[in-house]
Amino acid sequence: MADKSQFEKLSLEFNEQQNTLNDLISTRSQLETQYQENKIVLNEFDSLNDESKIYKLTGPILVPQEFAEAKLNVTKRIEFIEDEIKRAETKISEEEKKIEGTREKLLAIRASMGA
């Protein structure tokens, strides 16, 4: 009987870990969307110069902004997002390892229960 309760505990754990992994993956894809969007904006800035009139949407109003400042902001944001992506990816691989471990334990218990 000890095997059975442990088996249930492990499979709950397994499910939980899979949910965390799914959450992590959706965070990762959200970051990717932001990253791509910012890269498009930066591309656009590359074709502009100091003369261009740039506005930043803050709440419902457009605030004029200097070209250099806006470009710096976007560059910084891209760096920030890159770091976030790296963090998310390490988390994902850690979670995957955990899941693999739980799965092996589950299989071992199932084998011993079958015996």
Add this chain to the structure above:
Amino acid sequence: MPGQPTTVDLNSLAPQQLVDFRKSIDQEINHFTQSLQALQTAQTKLKECITSIDNLESSKSDDLLIPLTSSLYLPGKSLKKNEFLVDIGTGYFVEKSAKDAKQVYEFKINKLNDDAKKLKDILVQKNEILNSVNLVLRKKMIEYESQQEAAQKA
């Protein structure tokens, strides 16, 4: 899914594995079809922007109706016809001439077109895989049934 160099013979898989495999392909196809639709909606929106610029440029009068809500409008006049604020993403707007503004949108539309093409290729590939999985699965079912029949006769 990245194409993995290891090939697996579909015939060597158990029926249950085939069914699972088919399920995951189905999900992928759904996902890609949705993405494709999203791309197409985005394209239509961008095209509307270009049409709006064209309309404004070609109209001779400066009169226009400004929407306050979708059903309430105010008569207004446009002061400048060659200056547009273009949303370039993440809350940044840039003042552009009609020509430049259209260029931005056309560039985006072309990019989306390329992406849509790639997606369509992937969809075609996935559908091919789905078809061959279905084929093998059907073959397995027929084999299984004939085996059962043989067993009953014996």
